[in-house]
Amino acid sequence: MPKADYIWMDGEMRRWEDCTVHVMSHALHYGSSVFEGIRAYETPDGPAIFRLEDHIERLYRSARMYRIEIPYDVDTVCRACVAAVRENKLTAGYIRPLAFRGAGSVGVTARDMPIHLIIAAFPWGTYLGPEALEKGVDVAVSSWNRLAPNTVPPGMKAGGNYLSSMLIGYEAKDRGVAEGIGLGHDGLLSEGSGENLFLVEDGVIRTPPGAASILKGITRDTAIKLLADMGHVVIEQPLPREALYTADEVFFTGTAAEITPIKRVDHIDVGTGDYPVTRAVQDAFFGLFTGKTADTRNWLHRI
Numbered sequence: 020m021p022k023a024d025y026i027w028m029d030g031e032m033r034r035w036e037d038c039t040v041h042v043m044s045h046a047l048h049y050g051s052s053v054f055e056g057i058r059a060y061e062t063p064d065g066p067a068i069f070r071l072e073d074h075i076e077r078l079y080r081s082a083r084m085y086r087i088e089i090p091y092d093v094d095t096v097c098r099a100c101v102a103a104v105r106e107n108k109l110t111a112g113y114i115r116p117l118a119f120r121g122a123g124s125v126g127v128t129a130r131d132m133p134i135h136l137i138i139a140a141f142p143w144g145t146y147l148g149p150e151a152l153e154k155g156v157d158v159a160v161s162s163w164n165r166l167a168p169n170t171v172p173p174g175m176k177a178g179g180n181y182l183s184s185m186l187i188g189y190e191a192k193d194r195g196v197a198e199g200i201g202l203g204h205d206g207l208l209s210e211g212s213g214e215n216l217f218l219v220e221d222g223v224i225r226t227p228p229g230a231a232s233i234l235k236g237i238t239r240d241t242a243i244k245l246l247a248d249m250g251h252v253v254i255e256q257p258l259p260r261e262a263l264y265t266a267d268e269v270f271f272t273g274t275a276a277e278i279t280p281i282k283r284v285d286h287i288d289v290g291t292g293d294y295p296v297t298r299a300v301q302d303a304f305f306g307l308f309t310g311k312t313a314d315t316r317n318w319l320h321r322i
């Protein structure tokens with residue numbers, strides 16, 4: 020388990036070991052938590068948190084869906100994220116804000132329990148393996164579909180949603196590949212268990228739309244904007260499964276996975292093994308942290 024010295028919990032910085040919850044916490048029983056995953060990067064001007072405000076705003080959107088009233092404003096939570104990085108003396112790492120229903124009642128719809136908010140920050144390397152960013156990963160289409168619309172909203176980052184991600188992810192690992200791709204209830208492409216999906220074919224870049232049972236990733240949005248800066252338009256459209264096997268390039272985007280090329284889908288090689296578009300987005304993305312790419316949209320929140 021990753022570890023750091025402190026976690027911000029319910030308004031104060033506490034020692035990591037002291038951040039415990041009661042076994043009767045509602046979130047433990049029913050998955051009533053919402054969270055974010057954010058990365059901090061080392062830059063020439065010191066550590067910076069990437070798109071902090073966008074992540075915290077998404078946290079509040081997820082919370083609103085489940086009537087989780089976070090007892091702090093966005094600004095306070097952003098400052099707490101900065102404090103969590105600073106107090107743990109991190110130069111880079113992963114930040115995990117999590118709001119959840121605590122102990123007070125076992126009723127599923129009860130609301131008379133405290134809402135807790137924790138912000139952990141700890142070191143974290145590449146998500147899909149050490150060579151993933153450079154060499155790409157093998158993936159497989161999952162036998163598990165993503166959450167269907169009108170069941171549990173896939174566009175919210177709620178704890179319970181990750182039962183679906185676990186099934187997709189475990190199955191992928193059991194099959195010996197790095198990640199699984201979930202199809203939507205309609206059989207069309209959706210996303211990885213924790214990443215959005217992009218396909219490039221004949222120079223056209225496509226990604227499944229918001230309605231394809233995806234979480235609209237902040238890295239997805241980043242890739243779309245960085246590609247626009249390079250003169251590419253990304254088309255958001257429903258995509259059939261077979262597009263995975265005819266694409267010249269396929270890549271994942273996500274805070275954890277960053278920009279990861281996909282080199283094989285269901286044991287079929289993607290394209291010729293050359294990833295010019297993926298490499299260009301990767302370079303532009305990581306360039307934000309070296310200073311090679313200008314941060315024209317104020318995405319870097321300095322510590």
Ligand code: PMP
Pocket residue numbers: 056184210211212213214215233234235236237238239272273274275
């Ligand atoms: N889809 C799912 C299901 C995810 O968990 C994530 C990670 N948050 C993503 C997509 C990518 O989102 P982001 O780029 O905001 O990290």
